[in-house]
Amino acid sequence: MLIWERPEPASRSTLSPLSRERIVRAAIGLADADGLQAVSLRKVAGALDAGPMRLYRYVDTKEELLDLMVDAVYGEIPAPPPATGGDWQAEVRSLARGFRDTALRHEWLADLLGGRPQVGPSALAHMEATLAALRSAPGIGDDPDTLMQALQAVNGYVFGAVRHEVAERRVERASGLTESQWRAATGPYLGRMLATGRYPTLAHVVGNASEQAPAEMFDAGLAVLLAGLTAGLSRGTS
Incomplete structure (x- = not known):
């Protein structure tokens, strides 16, 4: 099942709660600062003060993480204004x-x-x-x-x-x-x-x-x- 259709794990009451959104935003922050070479599940976990194994409850592979990052960036693109006169x-x-x-x-x-x-x-x-x-x-x-x-x-x-x-x-x-x-x-x-x-x-x-x-x-x-x-x-x- 692709990451887009896989349910997110239920949240746990911990000192550093996780979610796919938090994981993706942390990964984007690392990539913005130092490029894709700075992105790994271990480094993202460190940025979130969480153990790396916890991230695997939300994301199976680095490839899935990259897909999520790309889609989050697509989500920042503003929708075009309504066309006037069929432009x-x-x-x-x-x-x-x-x-x-x-x-x-x-x-x-x-x-x-x-x-x-x-x-x-x-x-x-x-x-x-x-x-x-x-x-x-x-x-x-x-x-x-x-x-x-x-x-x-x-x-x-x-x-x-x-x-x-x-x-x-x-x-x-x-x-x-x-x-x-x-x-x-x-x-x-x-x-x-x-x-x-x-x-x-x-x-x-x-x-x-x-x-x-x-x-x-x-x-x-x-x-x-x-x-x-x-x-x-x-x-x-x-």
Whole structure:
């Protein structure tokens, strides 16, 4: 039986009462501070001043604990405001931005993205909201295959963008160089390489593109995806 359907043990009158929620929140605190490598049932038990064996009454494995942590984070994503005038793109943007903001508060989430979909209640609610928004898009409608293709396209972009942004943050912390400092250090080499003429398109972009903040880049990429999403899927199913 999956953790989502397994009843929680009855509480006991002890000096350090436990619950799945307390266990998950303690694990998230450890992961937020020091990454997933800091999460183990033993360390969580220590944070809760409880014996490790007591935790096994609530969670069987570390994998179950990670599933619970991910679903708790999904639960922090705010629901999109009601769409006005059938603006499905506004709903998708709201959900995507909410996911990004939440993932950046819990950087370890980036390490658990991809693979099989999360099936906890909060993750399912987020998937339902995204599918419902996409369902009202022109050219998508009720066809389940087209809906799943659209969902995979949106999730692929959002997950990839979040993982890239988290990786950039980690590199900056590890190297001690900000983005501008890194550009200054690599600028002379890149200039020499572009001057060879072997990378004309890259030279055009580097020389003319405007500098954007990460949130602006995220929104711009999402806008490109949504603008072409319905047309591409409609052609593929016609």
